[in-house]
Amino acid sequence: MFPKPLLAAGLLTAAALPAAGEGLDDAVTSFALDNGMQVVVVEDHRAPVVQQMVWYRAGSADEPKGESGVAHFLEHLMFKGTDTMAPGELSATVAANGGDDNAFTSYDYTAYFQRVAADRLELMMKMESDRMVNLRLDEGDIATERDVILEERNQRTENNPRALFGEQMSAVQYYNSRYGVPVIGWKHEMAALDLDDALSFYRTYYAPNNAILVVSGDVDPGAVKALAERYYGAIPANPDLPDRLRASEPPQTAARRLTFRDARVAQPYVSRSYLAAERDPGAQEKAAALYLLADILGSGTTSYLAERLQFDEKLAVYTGAFYNGTSLDKTTFDIAVVPQEGISLQETEAALDGALADFLREGVDPEQLERIKLQLRAAQIYQLDNVDGIGNRYGAALAIGLTIEDVRDWPGILQAVTAEDIMAAAREVLRPESSVTGWLMRDQEVTQ
Amino acid sequence: MFPKPLLAAGLLTAAALPAAGEGLDDAVTSFALDNGMQVVVVEDHRAPVVQQMVWYRAGSADEPKGESGVAHFLEHLMFKGTDTMAPGELSATVAANGGDDNAFTSYDYTAYFQRVAADRLELMMKMESDRMVNLRLDEGDIATERDVILEERNQRTENNPRALFGEQMSAVQYYNSRYGVPVIGWKHEMAALDLDDALSFYRTYYAPNNAILVVSGDVDPGAVKALAERYYGAIPANPDLPDRLRASEPPQTAARRLTFRDARVAQPYVSRSYLAAERDPGAQEKAAALYLLADILGSGTTSYLAERLQFDEKLAVYTGAFYNGTSLDKTTFDIAVVPQEGISLQETEAALDGALADFLREGVDPEQLERIKLQLRAAQIYQLDNVDGIGNRYGAALAIGLTIEDVRDWPGILQAVTAEDIMAAAREVLRPESSVTGWLMRDQEVTQ
Numbered sequence: 001m002f003p004k005p006l007l008a009a010g011l012l013t014a015a016a017l018p019a020a021g022e023g024l025d026d027a028v029t030s031f032a033l034d035n036g037m038q039v040v041v042v043e044d045h046r047a048p049v050v051q052q053m054v055w056y057r058a059g060s061a062d063e064p065k066g067e068s069g070v071a072h073f074l075e076h077l078m079f080k081g082t083d084t085m086a087p088g089e090l091s092a093t094v095a096a097n098g099g100d101d102n103a104f105t106s107y108d109y110t111a112y113f114q115r116v117a118a119d120r121l122e123l124m125m126k127m128e129s130d131r132m133v134n135l136r137l138d139e140g141d142i143a144t145e146r147d148v149i150l151e152e153r154n155q156r157t158e159n160n161p162r163a164l165f166g167e168q169m170s171a172v173q174y175y176n177s178r179y180g181v182p183v184i185g186w187k188h189e190m191a192a193l194d195l196d197d198a199l200s201f202y203r204t205y206y207a208p209n210n211a212i213l214v215v216s217g218d219v220d221p222g223a224v225k226a227l228a229e230r231y232y233g234a235i236p237a238n239p240d241l242p243d244r245l246r247a248s249e250p251p252q253t254a255a256r257r258l259t260f261r262d263a264r265v266a267q268p269y270v271s272r273s274y275l276a277a278e279r280d281p282g283a284q285e286k287a288a289a290l291y292l293l294a295d296i297l298g299s300g301t302t303s304y305l306a307e308r309l310q311f312d313e314k315l316a317v318y319t320g321a322f323y324n325g326t327s328l329d330k331t332t333f334d335i336a337v338v339p340q341e342g343i344s345l346q347e348t349e350a351a352l353d354g355a356l357a358d359f360l361r362e363g364v365d366p367e368q369l370e371r372i373k374l375q376l377r378a379a380q381i382y383q384l385d386n387v388d389g390i391g392n393r394y395g396a397a398l399a400i401g402l403t404i405e406d407v408r409d410w411p412g413i414l415q416a417v418t419a420e421d422i423m424a425a426a427r428e429v430l431r432p433e434s435s436v437t438g439w440l441m442r443d444q445e446v447t448q
Numbered sequence: 449m450f451p452k453p454l455l456a457a458g459l460l461t462a463a464a465l466p467a468a469g470e471g472l473d474d475a476v477t478s479f480a481l482d483n484g485m486q487v488v489v490v491e492d493h494r495a496p497v498v499q500q501m502v503w504y505r506a507g508s509a510d511e512p513k514g515e516s517g518v519a520h521f522l523e524h525l526m527f528k529g530t531d532t533m534a535p536g537e538l539s540a541t542v543a544a545n546g547g548d549d550n551a552f553t554s555y556d557y558t559a560y561f562q563r564v565a566a567d568r569l570e571l572m573m574k575m576e577s578d579r580m581v582n583l584r585l586d587e588g589d590i591a592t593e594r595d596v597i598l599e600e601r602n603q604r605t606e607n608n609p610r611a612l613f614g615e616q617m618s619a620v621q622y623y624n625s626r627y628g629v630p631v632i633g634w635k636h637e638m639a640a641l642d643l644d645d646a647l648s649f650y651r652t653y654y655a656p657n658n659a660i661l662v663v664s665g666d667v668d669p670g671a672v673k674a675l676a677e678r679y680y681g682a683i684p685a686n687p688d689l690p691d692r693l694r695a696s697e698p699p700q701t702a703a704r705r706l707t708f709r710d711a712r713v714a715q716p717y718v719s720r721s722y723l724a725a726e727r728d729p730g731a732q733e734k735a736a737a738l739y740l741l742a743d744i745l746g747s748g749t750t751s752y753l754a755e756r757l758q759f760d761e762k763l764a765v766y767t768g769a770f771y772n773g774t775s776l777d778k779t780t781f782d783i784a785v786v787p788q789e790g791i792s793l794q795e796t797e798a799a800l801d802g803a804l805a806d807f808l809r810e811g812v813d814p815e816q817l818e819r820i821k822l823q824l825r826a827a828q829i830y831q832l833d834n835v836d837g838i839g840n841r842y843g844a845a846l847a848i849g850l851t852i853e854d855v856r857d858w859p860g861i862l863q864a865v866t867a868e869d870i871m872a873a874a875r876e877v878l879r880p881e882s883s884v885t886g887w888l889m890r891d892q893e894v895t896q
Contacts, residue, residue, distance in 0.1 A: 065693075066695040068695075167698075168623075171623035172702070172704055175619035175628065176516075176619075187699075247637070248637075250619075250637075251635075254613070254708040256705065259702060259880075433709075438702070
């Protein structure tokens with residue numbers, strides 16, 4: 001739950017930056033293939049490299065009940081072979097061509113990517129389109145790779161009290177939504193995943209009409225289109241692709257708390273999560289206000305919580321607030337406070353609640369808001385240097401149902417948020433009834 | 449969550465009762481039809497009446513995600529017509545014959561029953577078997593009956609803070625199991641239930657190979673078999689009946705708490721639930737120990753919690769402990785304590801925890817255990833007078849996968865439980881890490 005990477009924006013003067021929404025449009029071309037596959041091309045000719053990403057609109061929250069982890073399991077299995085490609089051949093080919101490749105799974109999507117020299121794009125498309133439909137798996141692959149993902153869970157989660165704590169927090173936060181189940185899966189369900197589970201997920205969701213191709217780098221949109229039609233366009237749409245139905249949350253009307261004890265905890269802390277609205281197509285204003293609220297409350301040493309709890313009251317060594325609205329369903333707004341040695345979690349939580357209550361009374365400091373907006377504009381410019389980041393931004397947004405227009409509008413919407421918008425969002429999101437408060441504790445800690 | 453009906457056993461002397469397991473076997477005959485339908489006949493010739501029950505191994509925990517309430521919705525819709533039966537005709541026929549009929553839905557099953565004069569059994573089988581496969585529904589039925597179930601939720605849940613509190617408790621108790629979703633459904637999902645949802649559940653689960661027929665009363669097993677073969681035996685099995693896969697719980701490693709405030713609360717109280725083992729085929733010993741533990745801790749005024757919190761410490765006006773292990777998956781062991789006026793929920797909870805800790809140290813009072821076992825034997829005899837109860841007992845048990853043997857063994861297993869078994873079960877179940885503590889509060893209450 002923390003720390004998440006903080007925005008690494010330097011300090012710039014306002015004069016050095018373009019005004020809100022000005023001159024920052026990415027060179028984006030978008031079209032659809034006849035089989036329904038969406039294609040986005042982001043031109044960037046500064047270096048002769050290209051990144052191909054294929055995003056499937058299928059993540060852990062789309063898994064059948066009892067099969068948690070199958071989306072991520074399939075992501076691993078996708079590096080096995082096809083009729084014409086040996087197991088591992090795709091990655092080996094990328095490496096032999098001096099590139100790199102990988103994949104990742106989230107609640108709402110699974111994505112595969114390669115970064116290679118621009119003239120290798122066709123080869124990448126040939127291979128990526130091949131494994132979209134021709135994957136060949138056998139029981140041996142299943143047994144081997146299941147051990148790999150179990151070991152991955154072991155390393156990332158079982159051996160990490162913070163991760164285990166986060167799992168319990170999410171499970172308590174969501175009553176109905178699959179976001180309460182970890183992306184990597186519950187261990188007992190991972191251990192039972194089999195070939196049928198993997199193939200069923202693959203055949204249901206891996207199809208051009210459920211995929212988004214994002215090509216960014218030193219490419220010509222016309223050439224990309226011709227290649228995409230040749231390789232991906234040849235694959236028929238899956239006519240049985242199910243509607244993307246998600247179980248949404250009922251009213252959350254009870255403030256929840258949990259305590260998680262683990263002898264391995266190095267640093268006890270208080271975590272608080274609130275159920276929060278997500279970015280929706282054509283309606284990103286509330287998410288934008290929450291985004292800025294997180295920055296104001298808990299991003300960096302000049303944030304409200306840092307000034308109050310770290311510097312004024314000297315109770316905490318770290319404070320943070322986090323919000324990422326790029327989510328298909330309702331998400332969370334999170335706060336973490338790590339107390340100074342000798343300060344109890346009870347005192348820490350009371351101080352956090354006191355600070356939040358005061359913030360709701362005092363409102364937003366206009367100077368801080370301006371400073372944050374300036375930093376966002378700066379960050380946006382830096383982002384232009386990162387062609388991978390652009391691919392990620394478009395891919396993730398489109399995979400959760402946002403449009404290219406929404407992605408382009410987002411920086412301007414952030415800049416247009418007012419102090420009043422932020423306070424309205426704060427009053428709406430900071431409701432005890434929809435919150436979970438967690439204490440991560442060492443075994444020997446007393447509760448009160 | 450409370451109060452549940454308490455065991456209404458009178459006081460009998462040991463001498464008046466048969467010994468454990470002696471002479472109490474029900475007159476039960478059991479067989480299966482060729483299409484896989486299980487049939488249980490319980491003879492009771494004391495009165496010329498019969499009860500027919502059909503139990504489907506499909507309840508709310510078998511619903512597809514996002515369609516909560518569809519099992520119960522279908523239960524309502526089953527009283528609409530078929531090709532040969534007008535809407536409401538079945539119930540009208542039962543009433544015209546001086547009988548009564550109804551249905552109920554739970555997490556693990558849905559059951560339909562009629563009580564009529566014994567010579568009307570064939571008519572009941574004709575009608576019940578007809579609606580197993582020939583139900584006819586239209587959009588008008590859906591619209592009407594959806595309003596009915598929404599109003600039912602309104603009356604039973606929305607207007608009842610205890611019920612709303614219980615829903616939040618269950619949602620927090622279960623991370624993965626569908627037992628965290630209310631049987632009647634989340635309101636927003638009920639409002640979206642449509643004809644397809646109802647028919648899909650019906651076609652998937654309503655079939656002879658997923659049903660249990662329980663006929664109890666003044667009947668001859670041979671005659672019942674002939675009728676069952678004629679009416680139910682004619683229906684083909686559903687070859688696509690899915691395996692009964694349930695999402696089971698991951699490790700619960702964080703003690704949870706919630707507070708639920710409602711201005712309509714007449715009587716604040718503390719509720720505690722613990723994740724608990726269920727009765728399993730051939731392995732009911734742990735459940736039997738939990739069953740007795742609930743009696744010892746919190747059934748009636750001579751229970752441990754009552755003596756301690758109501759009479760010694762005079763903090764509580766009511767205490768109760770509840771466990772019903774007749775469940776397909778892990779269930780809960782529940783405790784409720786209602787404080788005296790002027791006693792805070794904080795004090796109440798502390799007193800409860802103190803009492804539980806002392807109980808774990810002190811162990812079971814052997815005299816209390818003997819008294820409870822005696823009451824159970826008495827209750828068992830009274831149960832023989834209740835032919836409906838016998839039908840329920842067999843139907844519910846078979847619907848969750850227990851056998852007739854398990855049902856017959858249960859009283860003997862209860863009698864064989866030792867004080868040590870109970871304490872071992874208590875130590876296993878009363879784990880803070882797998883518990884939820886809830887405070888049902890009036891709006892004006894202070895938390896601490």
